[in-house]
Amino acid sequence: MNGQIGVYICECGPNIKDRIDIDKVIEDISSLGDVKTVKRFPLLCSNDGKKFLEEEIKKEDLSHLVVAACSPREHEKTFMDVCEQADFNPYLFQLINIREHCAWMISDKNEATAKAIKYIRAGIRRVALHRPLEKKEIESIPDVLVIGGGVSGLEASLSLAGKDRRVYLVEKTGSLGGMAKKLSQLLPNQGSNLSLIDEKVEQVHNNENILVSTSSTVGDVRGFLGNFEIVIHTDGETSGFRKAQVGAIVVATGFDVFDPEENSQYGYGIDNVFTAQEFEEQIKSGNVLLKSGKPPESVAIIHCVGRKERGYCSKVCCCYSIKFAHYLKDNLSNVNVSELYVDLCLPHKSDQEYFEEAKKKGVHFVRSEEEINVNQKGDQIEVEYHSEGKTDSIVVDMVVLAPAMIPSGDTPELAHLLNIPLDKSGFFKEIHEVLDPISTPIEGIYIAGCATGPKNIPESIVQSQAASGKILSSLIPGEKIVPEVKVSEIREEFCTGCQTCLSVCFYGAIRFDSFKGISVVNEAICRGCGSCVGSCPSGAIRSKHFTYPQLYREILEALR
Amino acid sequence: MDTEFKPNIVGFLCNWCSYAGADLAGSSKMEIEPSLSVIRVMCSSRINSNLVLSSLLWGADGVLVAGCHPGDCHYERGNYYARRRFALLKKILEVLDLEPDRLQLSWISASEGKRYSEVVNTFAEHISQAGPNSLAHNPKV
Numbered sequence: 231m232n233g234q235i236g237v238y239i240c241e242c243g244p245n246i247k248d249r250i251d252i253d254k255v256i257e258d259i260s261s262l263g264d265v266k267t268v269k270r271f272p273l274l275c276s277n278d279g280k281k282f283l284e285e286e287i288k289k290e291d292l293s294h295l296v297v298a299a300c301s302p303r304e305h306e307k308t309f310m311d312v313c314e315q316a317d318f319n320p321y322l323f324q325l326i327n328i329r330e331h332c333a334w335m336i337s338d339k340n341e342a343t344a345k346a347i348k349y350i351r352a353g354i355r356r357v358a359l360h361r362p363l364e365k366k367e368i369e370s371i372p373d374v375l376v377i378g379g380g381v382s383g384l385e386a387s388l389s390l391a392g393k394d395r396r397v398y399l400v401e402k403t404g405s406l407g408g409m410a411k412k413l414s415q416l417l418p419n420q421g422s423n424l425s426l427i428d429e430k431v432e433q434v435h436n437n438e439n440i441l442v443s444t445s446s447t448v449g450d451v452r453g454f455l456g457n458f459e460i461v462i463h464t465d466g467e468t469s470g471f472r473k474a475q476v477g478a479i480v481v482a483t484g485f486d487v488f489d490p491e492e493n494s495q496y497g498y499g500i501d502n503v504f505t506a507q508e509f510e511e512q513i514k515s516g517n518v519l520l521k522s523g524k525p526p527e528s529v530a531i532i533h534c535v536g537r538k539e540r541g542y543c544s545k546v547c548c549c550y551s552i553k554f555a556h557y558l559k560d561n562l563s564n565v566n567v568s569e570l571y572v573d574l575c576l577p578h579k580s581d582q583e584y585f586e587e588a589k590k591k592g593v594h595f596v597r598s599e600e601e602i603n604v605n606q607k608g609d610q611i612e613v614e615y616h617s618e619g620k621t622d623s624i625v626v627d628m629v630v631l632a633p634a635m636i637p638s639g640d641t642p643e644l645a646h647l648l649n650i651p652l653d654k655s656g657f658f659k660e661i662h663e664v665l666d667p668i669s670t671p672i673e674g675i676y677i678a679g680c681a682t683g684p685k686n687i688p689e690s691i692v693q694s695q696a697a698s699g700k701i702l703s704s705l706i707p708g709e710k711i712v713p714e715v716k717v718s719e720i721r722e723e724f725c726t727g728c729q730t731c732l733s734v735c736f737y738g739a740i741r742f743d744s745f746k747g748i749s750v751v752n753e754a755i756c757r758g759c760g761s762c763v764g765s766c767p768s769g770a771i772r773s774k775h776f777t778y779p780q781l782y783r784e785i786l787e788a789l790r
Numbered sequence: 791m792d793t794e795f796k797p798n799i800v801g802f803l804c805n806w807c808s809y810a811g812a813d814l815a816g817s818s819k820m821e822i823e824p825s826l827s828v829i830r831v832m833c834s835s836r837i838n839s840n841l842v843l844s845s846l847l848w849g850a851d852g853v854l855v856a857g858c859h860p861g862d863c864h865y866e867r868g869n870y871y872a873r874r875r876f877a878l879l880k881k882i883l884e885v886l887d888l889e890p891d892r893l894q895l896s897w898i899s900a901s902e903g904k905r906y907s908e909v910v911n912t913f914a915e916h917i918s919q920a921g922p923n924s925l926a927h928n929p930k931v
């Protein structure tokens with residue numbers, strides 16, 4: 231190659247100057263082939279330094295640029311911007327870290343100098359193999375698809391919809407509101423009043439930027455952040471399908487409940503054994519009655535139904551079970567109420583007080599091991615439980631079961647359609663449960679509410695607001711999206727179609743072209759991690775900025 | 791033992807954790823053995839047998855691959871792939887009659903400057919003791 235490589239060494243004030251013999255470095259490097267010029271400068275990241283570099287790039291007509299200074303984690307971006315300013319492709323530049331990795335780590339000046347020379351030589355060899363990479367700008371669509379019309383989906387739709395942003399809200403059932411709409415009342419610390427939910431439903435219906443499709447599901451999704459193509463299927467009177475383009479997707483498909491029939495010990499099927507949802511309906515209708523038409527004189531509320539089977543605590547059941555007890559005590563005179571729990575979960579600040587109040591009203595709380603047996607006993611029901619090594623039982627008129635929250639039925643298919651993972655309980659899996667609980671590995675697809683696991687209404691709402699915040703800040707109407715430039719590409723002629731790469735790419739950036747029998751990287755999705763490059767048995771994948779030849783050059787210089 | 795022996799060690803560090811850990815070791819002015827040369831890659835999953843074996847065949851006395859702690863990979867699962875390949879590579883090294891502990895895999899986070907210095911210095915010391923890599927032949931560049 232007939233390179234015109236420019237090498238610029240930053241003194242970084244005293245940081246590099248005092249600890250590395252820069253003159254010696256210059257002397258050593260200057261004789262290398264393809265090196266046009268080697269110069270030192272007091273502070274390259276200063277405005278003077280940047281101006282100097284910009285002028286040098288032009289004046290010296292450089293083909294490639296090496297800067298020996300600090301960590302790329304600190305100033306790579308700074309110098310890449312200088313390159314752009316000088317109309318010089320920033321990927322023809324390499325930053326060599328002689329500050330953190332030489333000057334500051336090696337106290338012997340001769341050794342530090344020798345090391346700096348080694349790294350700079352490697353940089354020169356490497357940069358000679360750099361090819362210009364082009365930034366692409368992709369049009370992005372600000373509109374959003376929200377799947378699921380429970381409180382989570384309602385909140386996301388309301389936070390997102392606006393003058394420049396349409397929301398497609400797709401709800402499987404005939405109406406909006408999800409589980410919250412079926413509740414008899416909210417917990418008192420939540421204001422008890424269900425009109426909050428009704429108001430949200432109404433606001434959604436009245437918002438002209440929210441296109442609601444009920445009795446509908448999402449049939450197809452293709453694309454990537456900023457450019458998803460979706461198909462919405464609608465059943466019933468207005469059956470048909472609608473195609474749309476959106477930039478992001480919020481999955482808010484909520485939860486289902488554990489079916490107590492799965493385990494006969496809970497006695498579901500026996501007269502006067504109800505699930506919590508059935509009981510909510512009874513409260514809502516104002517008639518808590520036995521089959522005989524009489525009000526119950528004794529009620530047992532059984533917590534943790536399905537907890538053992540599912541392997542996790544559903545978090546909200548204890549609170550709403552206490553809500554049931556309060557209702558019974560407040561509305562039926564002389565009713566005897568027992569709550570049987572495995573562990574009491576009272577995580578919110580007002581829960582403890584609510585629980586103490588229930589005890590004051592005479593509700594019995596009984597800790598029981600998980601082997602609860604519900605059996606018919608004449609007209610009544612016997613609940614057998616185990617406590618402190620003993621078996622005991624109570625006989626009641628009515629039993630209410632508080633079943634575990636489980637992933638909503640369509641979760642596996644939807645996960646497959648969207649190419650996002652599930653956790654071991656079958657809910658959608660967060661990128662990180664603690665640090666990034668609403669993101670998925672697919673950029674532009676977010677998860678909120680009970681779709682990721684049991685939550686109460688406020689927690690669900692917070693997640694939807696967070697997901698909306700992410701979308702509002704990344705999909706700005708009129709702004710284009712710039713995907714990662716240092717991506718990977720598959721060279722057709724070497725690919726054997728083994729599809730190993732498909733299985734290692736976490737982002738689903740690779741698809742198999744069955745007609746050609748090869749795999750193809752979608753550069754708009756690829757993040758450039760290099761997993762596929764490392765795994766391809768045919769060496770068919772090229773990581774555009776970390777190619778084998780580039781890394782081999784670095785290895786050879788390291789071993790010199 | 792030849793006390794003059796100065797090993798050449800190649801250290802592949804992932805950009806997000808281990809390279810940042812190395813930066814921190816530097817900015818904390820920790821003394822690091824200069825025999826290790828750092829090569830930055832985006833993720834430990836980029837490293838495979840081609841790169842490790844080339845290093846050893848070309849004369850590296852030791853190879854360090856360092857990435858984020860399990861569960862912390864910037865690309866979610868990359869370090870798990872690195873770990874699996876590493877297990878396989880150890881077997882290959884045995885077949886090549888090279889001491890498998892010339893290859894080391896370590897997890898070093900961005901906040902573990904001290905750990906970086908310990909890992910590198912201990913590994914360098916170990917390789918110094920082990921002596922030169924017998925497979926080495928250094929092709930002309």
Ligand SMILES: Cc1cc2nc3c(=O)[nH]c(=O)nc-3n(C[C@H](O)[C@H](O)[C@H](O)COP(=O)(O)OP(=O)(O)OC[C@H]3O[C@@H](n4cnc5c(N)ncnc54)[C@H](O)[C@@H]3O)c2cc1C
Pocket residue numbers: 377378379380381382383400401402403406407408409410413415416417420446447448482483484485486487506507510546550553638640644678679680681685686687688690
């Ligand atoms: C008995 C009971 C009582 C409760 N009481 C309280 C309480 O007092 N206070 C409180 O804070 N929380 C309470 N909760 C919890 C509360 O119900 C949830 O926190 C809340 O409903 C979560 O809202 P969501 O939108 O995430 O899920 P959901 O309410 O489950 O809504 C999900 C929506 O998505 C739809 N959907 C599912 N799959 C698809 C698909 N493939 N395509 C399109 N749409 C789909 C569903 O039809 C549903 O409308 C209670 C829960 C139960 C079971």
Ligand code: SF4
Pocket residue numbers: 720724725726727728729730731732748749765766767768769770771
């Ligand atoms: S791993 Fe390599 S050979 Fe196999 S399909 Fe992917 S690119 Fe082709």
Ligand code: SF4
Pocket residue numbers: 717718734735736737738739740751755756757758759760761762763
């Ligand atoms: S470099 Fe990473 S993100 Fe890109 S295609 Fe390969 S495995 Fe997927």
Ligand code: FES
Pocket residue numbers: 804805806807808832833834835856857858862863864865866868869
């Ligand atoms: S980014 Fe550090 S190991 Fe993957």
